[in-house]
């Protein structure tokens with residue numbers, strides 16, 4: 001009896017792993033935020049000049065962009081979001097000197113396999129921050 005219980009739990013484990021693999025597979029082909037500069041949720045002492053987001057895979061320049069909004073929801077970036085010429089997984093946008101406050105970076109991209117993803121994150125400009 002014990003033997004069968006063991007086999008059963010192993011079987012469940014294998015099935016769980018299998019389902020997880022199937023469920024994960026499409027996500028491997030999507031472009032998600034890998035890391036950003038300024039870092040997601042971080043506070044920086046000075047206005048960054050530009051925002052950079054690295055994605056987990058290459059994205060389509062024509063269908064990918066990001067925008068930066070202040071706490072009032074006003075768009076503050078220079079509307080020049082573009083792919084880095086050297087890296088098709090790095091999206092950039094310029095910003096003027098940002099006043100102290102919290103900013104939201106919203107991005108939506110289409111990866112080279114045509115899948116659409118989007119997201120947003122915040123960072124704060126806080127003079128005196130080390």
Ligand SMILES: [Cu+2]
Pocket residue numbers: 026027028029030031111113114115
């Ligand atoms: Cu995909």
